[in-house]
Amino acid sequence: MSNPSSAAGIGATNGFSANGNQPVEYRRVYVWELPVRAYHWINAIALVTLCVTGFLIGHPFRLFYAQEAYQQYWFAWVRFFHFAAAFVYVFNFLARLYWGFAGNRYARWTAFFPFKRSQQQEIVDVIKADVLETKMHGPISTGHNALAGLIYFGTFLVFVFQTITGFALYSSMSTSWLPRMFVWVVPLMGGEFSVRFWHHLFLWFFVTFVIIHVYLAFYHDYIEGRGTVSSIIGGWKFDRVKKGDK
């Protein structure tokens, strides 16, 4: 990406700055590699399935009319889809953890921890510019901004928690080695009842997360015009070329 004109033909150099005289150049940046995009969409589908089926398991209502038990089996299927989606979700997440060490710099694990001073400063700026909107021009990050990265790390912790409690609940119904690894969680948390409670409670974390996440994707796309939303489909974002870059 050192020479933006090499990507010409797909609109690499086609802008002017807002203040008129100076032309602004944009270059295409391949931000989200295929494994990251695949992870995102598999995760999204699995997560929505888990939330919907999980809510139904906690709050079953009469989806179909029947008089006798032999006439239908839908609730068992709901549970089956929950368990199946959980396995997809966990292995997908493990693959993403691997990609955190193998992927490009936007996917790397360092993007999720604000170790550097510049990242810490970025968090403050993002809160000012995008959350409180007291500052007009905030940092425009090509990958995750530092605050988003930190929050994604938080969601990873919740992923892990839901995985552990979920498998712990599942272990009593399974002889498979993977869920059996989490048998110890149940006595630690004081019985299955409380494990179920916490597992259920964090459903609402995901609901809240999805609302904010989707909104912020639209927000950044709208306010910055650099393809935030489409980047998770094609992988490309647009970055303004600074003068020094040429």
Next chain:
Amino acid sequence: MGQSIWNSMQQKGYSRRDFMQFCAAAATVAGFGQSGVAQVVSAFEKKDKPAVVWLHFQECTCCSESFIRASHPVVLDVLLDVLSLNYTETLMAASGFQAEKCLTDTIEKNKGKYIVLVEGAVPTKEDGVYCMIGGKTAESILQTVAKDAAAVVAWGSCASNGCVQAARPNPTGATPIHKLVDKTVINVPGCPPIADVMMGVVTHLLVLGQLPALDSQGRPKEFYGRRVHDTCYRRPNYDAGLFVESFDDEGARKGYCLYKVGCRGPVTYNACSVTKWNEGTSYPIQSGHGCIGCSEEGFWDNGPFYNHLPSFPGFGVESTADTIGTVVGVATLAGVAAHAVVTNIRKRKVIAEVHAEDQKES
């Protein structure tokens, strides 16, 4: 003492056939199956009757009540003949100093061989003053008796996980005995435990002279390996999504699943739906009431019993996690919508700049 079960049965005039029937029943109760009968016969012929000490601490004696109602007629014989029940506050004839002497004598004469059955939790606050017998605290009695015991069994939820005494705020510091004793404790939770299960555990100890296989919470796997839900006869209704919505509806009359009216079957490990109660007559779910999870740790604190989810701490009894979750979700939606409006107002210049870039281009 110093006498086998077969000897003592002969003295009471039982025939060999009676003895064999008894052995077969004992083998069944303990879950050995047909191949185990010979083992039982051999043990009952040769082994000395084990001395048993039955301690009562913070409890309601429902475990004892349950035990003496065990369904097999031979069980009464077990209690009175097979075991050498040397000390139990509830059933023993002796009282006062004589009673206490029975305890010390049993411990001394049977060092390392006697079985301790503990009913009730042990209070630990204020140096254990909340439960004292013969001037000694429950904890000191437990420690003395458990020290030289061959096996320690915790009868019921009180001894296994504290039960109602240990419910918040637990004023007496009621503690389950496995937290106080160094030895492996066999937990037989339930309020009370099923009589046949208690019999099974005692028979296992008697016959094999070793602990039954225990799960991660110290419960015998043969009785606590499956959830009430797994063997419940109403399970097909659960899988079909047919639920009782309230106790007077059509579903309740038809015997639908009680999950939505708070049944704890899916989170409770016990043998209720297999052995049932009172000579196999019924069990709570069969009589139309959900399981309250009495054999699970902290079941008193996981109320209300008629809600599937516990109430959320600090938000009143009726607020479950879902109420809180819905409020948070709706608030987030509102917040996001407000943010979108504010963005269009406050950041109109920034948006205009983005659009200006486009116009310059064309």
